[in-house]
Amino acid sequence: MSQKLPKCYQCGGAFTRRIAPPHHRKLRYEGTAYDVLVTDMPEWHCAACDLSVTDEEGDEPLQAALRKHIGLLTPQQIKAGIKELGITQEKFAERIRCAPESISRWLNGAVLQSRVYDCLMRIYFEFPQVRNALDEFSPGVTFGQTVAHARDADVTGCPAA
Ligand SMILES: [Zn+2]
Incomplete structure (x- = not known):
């Protein structure tokens, strides 16, 4: 064929x-x-x-x-970071106040994470105190998802005309 x-x-x-x-x-x-x-x-x-x-x-x-x-984290690095924490993607999304769909798009390479989320993931992966601080705080999921969607709309990575 x-x-x-x-x-x-x-x-x-x-x-x-x-x-x-x-x-x-x-x-x-x-x-x-x-x-x-x-x-x-x-x-x-x-x-x-x-x-x-x-x-x-x-x-x-x-x-x-x-x-x-x-110099952003690669999908492989993000995946490895989440795996090391021993939590699901959904749980990770909740912890960093981000829409689960955004994490999926970062991991499949379709969308680049914002610098702010890139920094947040780095310090979240690196420092237990940061994880404790964020994990103890009960997140306003709706607010987090709204912010994540607004950011993704801006990060297209389209070639300039
Ligand atoms: Zn030709």
Whole structure:
């Protein structure tokens, strides 16, 4: 079962799948555009006219490149941190006053956590006193979820125009 390769819309040649050569892109995070080195993004390439086209499969590598550039915790680090605490994702969300859906999106790489949540997770993972302080305080879940949703709406990581 062979999939038919799409045709280049510039010259009619055949597109092939490849990893784009390393290049810089302007990517936005929390209102700032960063010049990010992208090294492992899949793209369609036409050898005949050298046209390159990306699709949605490039989104995750772009997010990963931006995450690395800014220095945010990776999904693997967050996952490991939660595992070490021995609590569920839902419990962790509750403890740091965040919507469970936000944690899921951070873990699957679809959305970058805000800097504030990145800092909060780091100190929550690192310091038992911080955990005690937050765990003892009974959270206003509704308020926490509202804040998390407002933040996620702002953090798209979309390439700048
Ligand atoms: Zn072409």
